[in-house]
Amino acid sequence: MPTPRLLIIGLDCMEPSLVFEQWRSQLPHLSRLMAQGSYGRLESSIPAITVPAWSCMMTGRDPGELGIYGFRNRQDRNYHSMAISDGRAVKFPRLWDLLGEAGWQVAVLSVPGTSPPYPVNGSLVSCFLTPSPEVPFTHPPELGQQLRSWMPDFMMDVPNFRSDDKKQILENLYRLCDQRFTLAEKLIVQDGPDFLMLVDMGVDRIHHAFWKPMDPRHPQYEPDSPYATAIYDYYRHVDQRVGSLLEHCDQDTAVLVVSDHGAQPLMGGICINEWLQAQGYLTLKQRPDTPQSLDQVAVDWEQTQAWGAGGYYARIFLNVKGREPQGVVPMAAYEATRDQLIDQLSQLPGPAGCPLKVEAFKPQQIYQKVRGRAPDLIVYFDDLAWRSIGSVGFDSIYAVENDTGPDDANHAPQGLMIFYDPQDPKQGQVLQQAQLYDILPSLLHRYSLVAPAGLRGQQLSW
The missing domain is CATH 3.40.720.10 (Alkaline Phosphatase, subunit A)
Incomplete structure (x- = not known):
């Protein structure tokens, strides 16, 4: 051999x-x-x-x-x-x-x-x-x-x-x-x-x-x-x-x-939690003056339907009644809320107003099984050319830099x-x-x- x-x-x-x-x-x-x-x-x-x-x-x-x-x-x-x-x-x-x-x-x-x-x-x-x-x-x-x-x-x-x-x-x-x-x-x-x-x-x-x-x-x-x-x-x-x-x-x-x-090449970042705030899904008790991790700011969970995580792609979590500690989205409205998010994300433009390819995946549709605590949506911005920025406190939903340190590529x-x-x-x-x-x-x-x-x-x- x-x-x-x-x-x-x-x-x-x-x-x-x-x-x-x-x-x-x-x-x-x-x-x-x-x-x-x-x-x-x-x-x-x-x-x-x-x-x-x-x-x-x-x-x-x-x-x-x-x-x-x-x-x-x-x-x-x-x-x-x-x-x-x-x-x-x-x-x-x-x-x-x-x-x-x-x-x-x-x-x-x-x-x-x-x-x-x-x-x-x-x-x-x-x-x-x-x-x-x-x-x-x-x-x-x-x-x-x-x-x-x-x-x-x-x-x-x-x-x-x-x-x-x-x-x-x-x-x-x-x-x-x-x-x-x-x-x-x-x-x-x-x-x-x-x-x-x-x-x-x-x-x-x-x-x-x-x-x-x-x-x-x-x-x-x-x-x-x-x-x-x-x-x-x-x-x-x-x-x-x-x-x-x-x-x-x-x-x-x-x-x-x-x-x-x-x-x-990393074309930029989409500030997913800024976008969720703008769309009315995420409510902060007080907005930070400088960009901060969502973990470090006070979120009004009783007024929040969804929040996101940063990285090469975005993960969106719904604040579901009976599932999360202060959940507000009724389980009966779960699919409708996911579908509404997918529809709104699909219309998200690039910073110059041009169309931006956004794909939002439901774990139950792309995996053979779903174990553990899956995100409710997994989101790719322009086939990953844009990354997801999870921090809040930006004055735009578009960012040039990564929020976790200098980064040239996605x-x-x-x-x-x-x-x-x-x-x-x-x-x-x-x-x-x-x-x-x-x-x-x-x-x-x-x-x-x-x-x-x-x-x-x-x-x-x-």
């Missing part, structure tokens, strides 16, 4: 248009995998964000089934109960769990949704949600000591990547990337796993920090910036690290390169996948209409393993 039999290189947020079109000729290793295998755009989960997208990909379940609707989720029905969802929220087996049950030795490195670490048939290094390397972050625990002996400055993520210290961010990005790929190489040599998966968060972080200097479409484009080629240089570096990692694998190793979503609903199987080369086949949910059933089928019942995806002809 080749070592590893299957290698998955996860590149969080890698943008298909940059790899497939704009820079393909400058990315020789990715380009070779594309030419020999299959590749295509990969429709992400809704919402198209790191948490929950990687867990959706690796379980074949959607956010509704997982009960994970974003990085932060409501813990209960109180008004200020949003908290980070870590790996303990994922109740379904992931690809490496299924492979491990089938006797495969696995190595899982920094895949989002694996903090805190848990037992696998092999080794696991937890993800960017790990508070620091001072807490247990590996399985088995002694792997952490070995890892620190290899890399005393081991990083869980790029610290403060939403800041103006661009030089430091760039240094940390490369260190994070190199650590992940070097660790993968060391574990292949030391343990000879049947399966290895790593995820580099650096691609995502560099987009957020350096998109303005790269892209003339950005409203705050910086053409003369010393960082004009920062993203291009990093993609080239990642490509080289992919090539180096493949040299540690056997000729017959199957390789999947995959991103959970794409990226695009996510895009399509990631990418490149799959090369030396046993069945496809010579550059382009896959159409592939979804992130298709990855798990396709890989299980490839290795003749029985898929769990109820998976969302289809088998790809890769």
Whole structure:
């Protein structure tokens, strides 16, 4: 058997248009995998964000089934109960769990949704949600000591990547990337796993920090910036690290390169709670003089029908009678209120008065099941080109900057996948209409393993 039999290189947020079109000729290793295998755009989960997208990909379940609707989720029905969802929220087996049950030795490195670490048939290094390397972050625990002996400055993520210290961010990005790929190489040599998966968060972080200097479409484009080629240089570096990692694998190793979503220039923000106030859904007891988080201002809940949360997309929660502590929307009016909101959101214009594409999704219509405390609506502004601003106290419903720190990019609903199987080369086949949910059933089928019942995806002809 080749070592590893299957290698998955996860590149969080890698943008298909940059790899497939704009820079393909400058990315020789990715380009070779594309030419020999299959590749295509990969429709992400809704919402198209790191948490929950990687867990959706690796379980074949959607956010509704997982009960994970974003990085932060409501813990209960109180008004200020949003908290980070870590790996303990994922109740379904992931690809490496299924492979491990089938006797495969696995190595899982920094895949989002694996903090805190848990037992696998092999080794696991937890993800960017790990508070620091001072807490247990590996399985088995002694792997952490070995890892620190290899890399005393081991990083869980790029610290403060939403800041103006661009030089430091760039240094940390490369260190994070190199650590992940070097660790993968060391574990292949030391343990000879049947399966290895790593995820580099650096691609995502560099987009957020350096998109303005790269892209003339950005409203705050910086053409003369010393960082004009920062993203291009990093993609080239990642490509080289992919090539180096493949040299540690056997000729017959199957390789999947995959991103959970794409990226695009951040065109601005829609202040969702300002809009809800203007439409009469949200009432504050006192309006703040400067922008503040909704959690920090006094909301008149007895006069409030709905409130929203910020992020790459908007989440709108209804204040339902008998469900929320001071609910006012009768359950009999629930659907009518949601429909009215959808209709009003669809008419929201852009700042210049031009139409703005707004899509509002009902969780019950887009998910196979709805667990936990789902938002009542999930809203995309212009296919995520505009983000949602949750703070209140703005003099407009449009914002230029993100309210959580400097940010150049937003996510895009399509990631990418490149799959090369030396046993069945496809010579550059382009896959159409592939979804992130298709990855798990396709890989299980490839290795003749029985898929769990109820998976969302289809088998790809890769």
